[in-house]
Amino acid sequence: MDKAIPSSKSWIGIIQIITAAVCWGTLGIFSTYLNQIGFSGWQTTILRIVTAALLVLVMLPKLWPHLIKLRPKQWIGLAFQSLIGVLGMSLCYFFAVIYVGAGPAVALLYTAPVFSLLFSTLLLNESITRQSALLALMAVFGVGLTML
Structure with a gap:
């Protein structure tokens, strides 16, 4: 197949x-x-x-x-x-x-990957890899672009 x-x-x-x-x-x-x-x-x-x-x-x-x-x-x-x-x-x-309205609330909600990264490091002892840091940064950058 x-x-x-x-x-x-x-x-x-x-x-x-x-x-x-x-x-x-x-x-x-x-x-x-x-x-x-x-x-x-x-x-x-x-x-x-x-x-x-x-x-x-x-x-x-x-x-x-x-x-x-x-x-x-x-x-x-x-x-x-x-x-x-x-x-x-x-x-x-x-x-x-x-x-604050739906727009800003949704935008802030999409910063969740950053918090997931931080909490997985603090609570699960996972290491922050270059790839995970870059992806979290991209999420924040995406939220910033959306807010513009």
Whole structure:
């Protein structure tokens, strides 16, 4: 089989990536709209989490075989990632949209690679390679160009 032609699994992955990009890209628009009709940052965050929970419930039959394989330590890590990564990011992001607008909030959110690099160094003892530093710098440069 020619590797240049994507398989059906590749197409599913491509569609999922495009769908995720559309969802992520419209997040600022929806949060601005929800704020304009009276939703607070807390309410928008709760709406996002409840919607995600409902989607997970719909997908549970597909996810369950993978979930039952997780060890207790992995469940704890998943819980912390959910609380800090999802809840923390959502709250901060939606309040930022309210106070500074969607554009600057999104731009600042895209500095995440720099923070990932720093936290992986501090918390996981990973070294900063030339390539990772260059990519983080490119992310900041890209955000700067976007803001211009």
